[in-house]
Every structure is written in C-alpha cells, then in structure tokens.
Amino acid sequence: MRDSSADNSCSSPRTPNLRQRRRSNEIPPEILKSNGTILLVNDKFKYKSMWIRAYSSLWMLAFVSLIIYMGHLYIWAMIVVIQIFMASELFNLLRRANQDKRLPKFKLLNWHFFFTAMLYVYGRILSQHLVNTVTSEKIFYRLVSNLIKYQMVICYFLYIAGFVWFILSLKKRYYKYQFGQYAWTHMILIVVFTQSAFTVANIFQGIFWFLFPALLIAMNDVAAYFFGFFFGKTPLIKLSPKKTWEGFIGASVATMIAAFTFANFLGRFQWLTCPRKDLSTGWLECDPDPIFKPEYIPMPEFISHWIPEKEIAVLPVQWHALWLGLFASIIAPFGGFFASGFKRAFKIKDFGDSIPGHGGFTDRMDCQMVMAVFVYIYHQSFVVQHDYSIDVLLDQIMRDLGFEEQLALYTKLGQILQERQLMHI
Amino acid sequence: MRDSSADNSCSSPRTPNLRQRRRSNEIPPEILKSNGTILLVNDKFKYKSMWIRAYSSLWMLAFVSLIIYMGHLYIWAMIVVIQIFMASELFNLLRRANQDKRLPKFKLLNWHFFFTAMLYVYGRILSQHLVNTVTSEKIFYRLVSNLIKYQMVICYFLYIAGFVWFILSLKKRYYKYQFGQYAWTHMILIVVFTQSAFTVANIFQGIFWFLFPALLIAMNDVAAYFFGFFFGKTPLIKLSPKKTWEGFIGASVATMIAAFTFANFLGRFQWLTCPRKDLSTGWLECDPDPIFKPEYIPMPEFISHWIPEKEIAVLPVQWHALWLGLFASIIAPFGGFFASGFKRAFKIKDFGDSIPGHGGFTDRMDCQMVMAVFVYIYHQSFVVQHDYSIDVLLDQIMRDLGFEEQLALYTKLGQILQERQLMHI
Numbered sequence: 001m002r003d004s005s006a007d008n009s010c011s012s013p014r015t016p017n018l019r020q021r022r023r024s025n026e027i028p029p030e031i032l033k034s035n036g037t038i039l040l041v042n043d044k045f046k047y048k049s050m051w052i053r054a055y056s057s058l059w060m061l062a063f064v065s066l067i068i069y070m071g072h073l074y075i076w077a078m079i080v081v082i083q084i085f086m087a088s089e090l091f092n093l094l095r096r097a098n099q100d101k102r103l104p105k106f107k108l109l110n111w112h113f114f115f116t117a118m119l120y121v122y123g124r125i126l127s128q129h130l131v132n133t134v135t136s137e138k139i140f141y142r143l144v145s146n147l148i149k150y151q152m153v154i155c156y157f158l159y160i161a162g163f164v165w166f167i168l169s170l171k172k173r174y175y176k177y178q179f180g181q182y183a184w185t186h187m188i189l190i191v192v193f194t195q196s197a198f199t200v201a202n203i204f205q206g207i208f209w210f211l212f213p214a215l216l217i218a219m220n221d222v223a224a225y226f227f228g229f230f231f232g233k234t235p236l237i238k239l240s241p242k243k244t245w246e247g248f249i250g251a252s253v254a255t256m257i258a259a260f261t262f263a264n265f266l267g268r269f270q271w272l273t274c275p276r277k278d279l280s281t282g283w284l285e286c287d288p289d290p291i292f293k294p295e296y297i298p299m300p301e302f303i304s305h306w307i308p309e310k311e312i313a314v315l316p317v318q319w320h321a322l323w324l325g326l327f328a329s330i331i332a333p334f335g336g337f338f339a340s341g342f343k344r345a346f347k348i349k350d351f352g353d354s355i356p357g358h359g360g361f362t363d364r365m366d367c368q369m370v371m372a373v374f375v376y377i378y379h380q381s382f383v384v385q386h387d388y389s390i391d392v393l394l395d396q397i398m399r400d401l402g403f404e405e406q407l408a409l410y411t412k413l414g415q416i417l418q419e420r421q422l423m424h425i
Numbered sequence: 426m427r428d429s430s431a432d433n434s435c436s437s438p439r440t441p442n443l444r445q446r447r448r449s450n451e452i453p454p455e456i457l458k459s460n461g462t463i464l465l466v467n468d469k470f471k472y473k474s475m476w477i478r479a480y481s482s483l484w485m486l487a488f489v490s491l492i493i494y495m496g497h498l499y500i501w502a503m504i505v506v507i508q509i510f511m512a513s514e515l516f517n518l519l520r521r522a523n524q525d526k527r528l529p530k531f532k533l534l535n536w537h538f539f540f541t542a543m544l545y546v547y548g549r550i551l552s553q554h555l556v557n558t559v560t561s562e563k564i565f566y567r568l569v570s571n572l573i574k575y576q577m578v579i580c581y582f583l584y585i586a587g588f589v590w591f592i593l594s595l596k597k598r599y600y601k602y603q604f605g606q607y608a609w610t611h612m613i614l615i616v617v618f619t620q621s622a623f624t625v626a627n628i629f630q631g632i633f634w635f636l637f638p639a640l641l642i643a644m645n646d647v648a649a650y651f652f653g654f655f656f657g658k659t660p661l662i663k664l665s666p667k668k669t670w671e672g673f674i675g676a677s678v679a680t681m682i683a684a685f686t687f688a689n690f691l692g693r694f695q696w697l698t699c700p701r702k703d704l705s706t707g708w709l710e711c712d713p714d715p716i717f718k719p720e721y722i723p724m725p726e727f728i729s730h731w732i733p734e735k736e737i738a739v740l741p742v743q744w745h746a747l748w749l750g751l752f753a754s755i756i757a758p759f760g761g762f763f764a765s766g767f768k769r770a771f772k773i774k775d776f777g778d779s780i781p782g783h784g785g786f787t788d789r790m791d792c793q794m795v796m797a798v799f800v801y802i803y804h805q806s807f808v809v810q811h812d813y814s815i816d817v818l819l820d821q822i823m824r825d826l827g828f829e830e831q832l833a834l835y836t837k838l839g840q841i842l843q844e845r846q847l848m849h850i
Binding site for chain 1: 577581589600609611663763769802806821825837838
C-alpha cells in the first residue's frame with residue numbers, strides 16, 4: 001500500500017502519477033534534479049488530484065470556520081480530535097502485525113500513556129481557567145482545588161502503572177521490538193502533546209493567536225505551490241525534490257505581505273483578540289489590548305498624491321505579524337522537510353489516509369506544530385504586557401491559596417513593599 | 426566486549442564467572458529457575474568481584490559525603506557531572522562507527538541538544554534562586570530579569586538551530602539511522618534531564634530530600650542482595666533471573682524499618698532539612714519545618730515495662746519516610762528491571778565501565794531516577810505546607826514584576842480581598 005517515494009510535505013501537493021512513474025523509473029532521477037519544474041507538467045492525473053485536494057480543503061475551511069465561530073471550547077475539542085487521529089496514525093506506523101499477535105494488550109498500553117499525558121497536560125490548562133469559572137461556593141472551590149493539587153500525583157501514578165505494566169509485559173525474543181515501541185510511543189506523545197498544549201494555550205490567549213499563524217502556514221503552502229508551478233527552476237533541498245528556491249522565496253515574500261495586511265483585518269474582531277479566562281463559550285468583550293488599537297501613521301508624500309487619505313491606520317500587532325510571517329515562511333517549512341525525510345526513511349507515502357487528497361492528519365500538521373510552539377513563546381516573550389503577568393499572578397494567588405493565606409500574603413507583600421519604598425527614597 | 430546476559434540491575438551485584446558458565450551452558454536454566462540461591466554459591470570469582478564492588482562503593486560514599494558537606498551548589502555540580510557521563514554513555518550505545526564515519530559532526534549535534542536542554546532546565550532553576558541572591562542594585566536586577574525573560578526564546582532558537590542542522594545533515598541511505606539517532610537523543614535527554622531537574626529541585630528544598638531517598642535506594646539494594654544471598658529461593662521476574670521473592674520482600678521490610686529510624690536521625694540536622702533559597706554555599710539556619718520538630722508519643726504499656734523512657738520522640742517526617750521506603754522498595758526496583766530489560770534487548774552487559782565493579786554511571790542511576798521524580802511529586806503534594814506556597818508566590822512576584830507592578834498587584838489584591846470579605850460577612 002505504501003510506496004517509497006514520499007516527497008510531499010507542507011507545500012507540495014501530491015501528484016500520484018508522477019510517483020508511479022518514478023517507481024517504474026520512466027524518468028531517471030537526474031532529470032528530476034536538474035529541472036524541478038518537469039515534475040509539475042505533463043501529468044494527466046494532475047488536475048484530478050488538484051481538484052480533490054481543493055475540494056477537501058474547502059470542506060475543511062468551512063468546518064474550521066464553524067468551529068471557530070462556536071468558541072474556544074469547541075476549538076479545543078477539535079484539537080483533541082485531531083490529536084487522537086494523529087496519535088493513532090503514528091502509533092500504527094511502526095507496528096508489526098506478526099509481533100503484535102504475540103503481545104496481547106500491548107497496543108492498549110499506548111493509549112494508557114496517551115490519556116495519562118492528556119490528563120496531565122489538559123488538567124493543568126483546565127485548572128487555570130476553571131478558577132475563573134467556579135462560583136464562590138466554598139465546598140466546590142475546595143474540591144476543585146484539591147483535585148488540582150493532587151493532579152500531579154494522580155498522573156504520576158498512572159504513568160508508573162503503565163511503566164510497571166510495560167515491564168511485566170516484556171516477552172523474551174520481543175524485547176527489542178517492545179523497547180522500540182516504548183520509545184516510539186514516548187516520542188509521539190511528546191510531539192503530539194507539546195504541539196497541542198501550546199496550541200490550546202494560544203487559543204485561550206485569543207483565538208487570533210491560533211487562527212492567524214495557522215492561516216499563515218496555509219497561505220505559505222499555497223503560495224509556494226503556485227510560485228513553484230509558474231517560476232520553479234532551481235531545486236531547493238534533496239529531501240523534497242519538488243521544492244524550488246523560486247517557490248520558497250516567492251512564498252516568503254507573499255506570506256510577509258499577507259501577514260501584514262491580514263493582521264490588520266483579523267485584529268479588529270474582539271471575538272478573536274480578547275483572551276478567554278474562563279471556560280464558557282459566550283460572547284467575548286474586552287478593552288482591546290494596545291497592540292490591537294489602531295495607530296495613525298501619516299501617509300508618505302509620494303503615495304498621498306494618488307489617494308485621498310492623509311494617514312493610514314496600523315495596528316501594532318501588524319509589526320508582530322511580520323515576524324510571524326517570516327517564521328512561517330522560513331523556519332516552519334523545515335517541519336515539512338522533517339516529515340518528508342521521516343517518510344522517506346521509513347518508506348511510507350503518507351502518515352494516513354483520513355483526508356482525501358491530503359493524506360493523514362499528521363501530514364497536514366507537520367508545519368503547524370513548529371509554528372504553534374513558536375507563536376506561544378513569541379507571544380509570551382514579546383507581546384504579553386506586564387499588566388498581563390500581574391493578572392496571571394493574581395489568578396495563581398486566587399487558585400493556589402485559601403482565603404486566610406491570601407490575607408497572609410497580602411500582609412507580607414505590604415511589609416516588603418514598605419521596606420523597599422524606604423530603601424528607594 | 427559486551428555479552429548478552431545482562432542480569433544486573435538495582436539490587437544484583439555481578440558475578441562474572443557465573444555468566445561465563447551460563448554462556449557455556451554448564452548449568453541448565455531449569456536449575457537456575459527452581460533454585461535461585463545456586464547463583465551465588467560455589468563461585469571462585471565471587472569474592473573478588475564483591476571486594477572490588479565494596480571498595481569502589483566505599484570511595485563513592487566518601488566522595489558523596491564530602492560533596493554534601495560542601496553544600497548545595499557542589500551537589501548540583503556533581504549531578505551535572507553524573508549527567509554528562511550518563512548522556513555520553515547512552516549516546517554511544519546505539520552508534521554505529523561505520524555509519525558515523527560518513528556523517529561528520531553528526532555526533533556534535535547530540536551535545537548541541539544536550540546543552541540546549543541544560544540551559545533550559547537549569548536556567549529556570551537558577552533564575553528562581555538567583556532572585557534571592559541578587560543585591561538590590563536596580564541595573565543588575567533588570568539585566569538578570571531580562572535574561573530570564575528571554576531564556577525561553579533563546580533556548581527555543583537553539584533547539585530550532587539544531588533541528589534545522591539535523592535536517593540539512595540528512596544523507597541519502599542514512600535516513601533511517603539518522604532519524605533513529607534523533608529519536609534516541611531525545612529519549613536520552615528526556616530521561617536524563619527529567620531526573621536531574623527533579624533531583625536538583627529536591628536538593629534546594631533541603632538536602633534531606635535528595636540524600637534520604639538516595640540512601641533508601643542504596644539500602645534496599647544491599648538488603649535485597651543479602652536476603653537473596655541467605656534466603657533466596659523463588660525467582661521473582663524473568664528479566665533478572667538472579668532476583669528472588671525472598672530478597673525482594675526481605676529488603677522491603679528492612680528498608681521500611683531503616684526508613685523510619687533513619688529519618689529520625691537525618692531529620693535533626695538543620696544543614697540537611699532547611700530549604701536553600703539563594704545560591705550561596707554558607708551555613709544554613711532556619712526555624713525547622715513542623716515535620717522536623719519532634720512530637721512526644723507516650724510509649725505503649727508493654728514496652729515501657731522494659732525500658733525506663735516513658736515517651737518516644739517521633740519526627741512527623743518519619744511517617745512520610747515510611748511512604749518513601751515503601752516506594753523505594755516496591756516501585757523503584759522496576760527502574761532496575763527496565764534497565765535490565767533494555768540491556769538484554771540491545772545485548773549489552775553494562776551501560777559503561779566508569780565505576781569499577783558497578784558498570785557505568787547509568788547502571789547505578791536506574792532506580793535513583795524513578796525515586797527522585799517520586800520524591801519531588803510527593804513532597805510537593807503531601808509535604809509542602811501552604812505557608813511555603815505563599816513564599817513561592819511572593820518569590821514569583823518579586824522576580825517577575827518591577828516595583829511599580831508589584832505596587833499595582835498589591836492594590837488589586839487588596840480590592841479583591843475586600844470584596845470577598847464583604848461577601849463572606
């Protein structure tokens with residue numbers, strides 16, 4: 001079912017016919033290398049494949065739009081579903097049926113670790129937001145804060161249970177396969193949960209921080225395809241023979257421009273820009289963060305001759321958008337190269353076949369993952385205002401401490417500040 | 426150099442002669458199974474091996490005692506050295522020299538990831554303690570807090586640099602080996618850094634929380650050896666044929682008793698029990714945590730007939746010690762089984778040969794790792810008083826916020842508490 005020429009990654013739609021040809025060696029690899037464009041011409045299945053891909057892309061777009069309209073919790077649920085699909089695709093990748101037959105319930109162990117990781121990662125995120133959702137009823141509050149307090153122990157013992165289970169399940173002559181699977185499961189969980197934890201964190205900081213980067217990746221993808229299609233000549237990287245420097249550079253420029261203009265549009269919707277601190281799905285209203293408040297910049301002379309406007313409204317977030325665009329077009333594609341290389345190494349075509357024309361979920365998420373982590377760290381380091389970190393600390397105080405302890409902290413802080421004030425004066 | 430019968434793990438000293446015999450099949454495996462004790466008798470190299478092991482154990486003990494006397498920073502440095510040795514042992518484990526020859530500088534990449542992980546993990550711990558060490562000079566304070574703020578970005582880009590480096594280093598026909606190594610490197614880093622991050626965190630919560638669990642593991646190790654030696658009959662687990670149920674259960678009981686009594690002794694030294702919040706190495710004094718303050722329990726009637734004392738001084742930490750002892754003797758050995766199984770799977774005898782009679786550093790650390798993580802989580806969940814978490818939050822406020830922001834937080838907190846107070850009255 002799976003063949004050995006996996007070229008697709010972020011920005012290269014698949015051309016099945018070509019792959020068949022390469023397998024049967026009709027086109028010698030030298031020609032492919034010397035002229036990358038040949039890959040996309042004279043291919044009778046090309047248009048069919050393109051239409052399938054475009055069609056399922058449209059459906060995905062519509063579905064994702066609906067989910068985003070429905071709210072943060074639904075987006076989170078979508079992430080969880082995608083995550084389960086990805087994990088399932090990846091778990092199956094390195095399995096060998098004949099070995100599994102002799103190891104009953106060994107597959108179940110993967111999912112035990114998966115749900116333990118889920119409880120751990122999402123438990124933490126949930127707890128941060130639950131505190132703002134909870135009513136002031138003291139008993140419920142106590143219960144929740146106790147659950148949060150022991151969440152780490154519970155997860156640890158679930159993990160240890162899996163660990164012991166694994167050791168007891170070890171079977172002679174299967175050691176190597178079993179240890180390989182154990183390591184593989186852990187790698188998958190790290191990749192899948194790192195990505196989704198950051199993505200969910202981004203969502204609650206404002207849907208903008210989830211939606212905008214995802215769109216940038218998609219845009220860069222499409223742009224690279226078209227630039228490569230029309231201008232592609234110089235091959236970019238051996239891992240993905242269909243990629244060209246022309247596509248890469250053209251897409252970068254296009255993505256930067258798109259990022260700058262599109263941020264101005266998306267940044268005007270409060271539904272997208274307000275952070276969500278509780279777990280409800282209702283409408284969001286907030287005093288927009290300064291980076292989403294337009295600043296008026298006088299139009300340069302040479303342009304203002306031609307159009308009536310004398311100044312231009314720029315949201316400060318647009319400058320940040322340029323950095324995101326730069327990352328999305330220069331670094332994120334390496335996520336795709338990595339996936340291509342991986343597929344080549346293990347001689348598979350796609351990670352799965354859940355999305356017609358796109359392959360599996362993992363195939364679509366390779367660059368998105370790299371991006372989500374970057375956006376989170378960028379946002380934390382360069383966007384978050386100190387005012388926000390006051391709020392985070394306040395949340396923490398409200399969550400971790402009982403009322404009497406809050407009072408004690410307040411008193412202590414007062415003393416420290418008074419001492420400091422004396423020192424400074 | 427490495428043979429295929431790796432039986433050693435936490436609590437089983439090696440008996441080289443036996444291994445040679447088993448290899449040459451002088452003793453049929455059935456006998457080994459039905460009577461575990463035969464493994465340790467009639468072995469002319471046994472005593473030599475035992476002496477080598479005891480001798481290097483003594484040296485290690487002396488060295489570790491000196492380091493502990495010297496202070497927290499030196500213990501940390503020791504952990505780092507052990508860590509580097511472990512990583513180096515593990516990195517070399519799955520390398521193939523003939524493949525590496527064709528991949529120049531590929532080995533360097535491992536260490537790039539290693540030091541990136543180190544910067545990330547220790548940077549965070551360092552930053553938490555640095556804030557209490559720093560003088561009140563504003564410029565220095567600003568500099569440090571800026572470094573802390575951008576630490577995550579710096580580490581992220583170092584990681585991304587390694588990621589891109591890896592992808593660009595991919596060489597045809599070596600894909601599978603390279604991806605395997607990449608995954609292996611990540612597994613090693615996770616194991617090594619999870620363990621050491623928790624260990625270092627334990628050290629700063631009081632050396633007790635590092636030293637005591639480590640001693641428990643060592644005690645259980647020795648006890649299992651002697652109980653197995655004298656009473657061992659029933660084989661425990663196929664992975665380690667030299668282990669017996671008698672050794673396992675005997676060691677558990679001995680460890681529990683040792684834990685209870687030993688905690689009473691160690692818990693009386695302030696040098697061991699006080700948490701360290703700064704980065705100096707000077708003498709520690711503190712008002713001992715309530716769990717280290719003796720409580721006097723009346724001696725039961727039937728004992729007080731025989732000895733003059735009417736009551737017994739118990740430190741509350743001794744009850745916690747029982748749980749640690751239970752874990753050290755029941756769950757932690759699975760760390761050893763895991764290592765045994767791993768060595769069998771990959772047909773190696775030891776992870777290294779740095780410690781005469783013990784194998785490599787990794788061979789000595791297998792159970793310690795599982796324990797360190799447990800101790801940290803146990804301490805956080807069941808030992809830390811709320812009073813302490815007030816301190817943690819105060820530290821965070823002092824570290825993350827500037828003076829004006831601290832004032833703002835103080836004001837906001839005051840308002841919230843006032844509202845709450847009104848609600849409660």
